Amino acid sequence: MTITINKRLEAPVKIKRLHADAVIPKYARAFDAGFDLVAVEDVIIRPGETAKIPTGLAFALPEGYELQVRPRSGISAKSKLRISNAPGTVDAGYRGEICILMDNIRQVAGEDGQRCLDVNDKEVEAGCEVDRHAYLVRKGDRIAQGVLAVVPIAVFEEVDELDETERGTGGFGSSGVQ
Structure with missing residues (x-):
């Protein structure tokens, strides 16, 4: 049996630059599923903190996609x-700036200085007093990837009973660990 695949599915996505330095996404390689999302400003993320990193871009996704x-x-x-x-979801109806929520999960803190870490875990000059276990996400860093996905809309039907399956109501850990 031979399967012929003609071409990748394409969907039109409109992009608006909200910042002059925003980078229009592109795929790094021909068969990549994700395209790069790039930081548009420097952001320091201290140990245990979450930061919102702007991309300077807004998208108009086609209906039926996320x-x-x-x-x-x-x-x-x-x-x-x-x-x-x-994965974070950006809905087709959203027209605001895409920002990436990023956590610094490092728990060590309290060693202040002028140096911290970059996205490759290499020590760099921070340009300000900062915990040495903080991360500096620099303008121009590729910080996340975006994947366009088809989203079917559920049509809900309330019922009195659900059909039986082999798994039944077995939830977390029901299939074991080995």
Whole structure:
């Protein structure tokens, strides 16, 4: 059996620059699912804090789609920075600026100085007094990725009983760990 795949599905997405330095997203490689979202200003994230990092962009997504905001694996592997609500959902009806909620999950604090860490966990000049375990997300850093996804609309039907399945009501951990 041969399966022929003609072409990637395309959807028109309108983008508005809200900041002169905003970077229009692009896919790094031909078969990538996600496109890069880039910080439009410097943001310091102290240990245990969450920061909202602006991208300087607003999107008009087609009806029936969402934009999923996901972590970049390199940042997650190299640092203690995490996307707070990953994957975050941007609804098709939203027209405001896309911002990335990022956590510094490092719990060590209290060592102030002029240096902190970058998104690659390398020590850098902060330009101000800051905890050395803080992260400096710099303007121009690729901080997250966006994935466009089709979203079916649920049609809810209230019933008195649900059909039986092998799993039944087995929830958290019901299939074991090995």
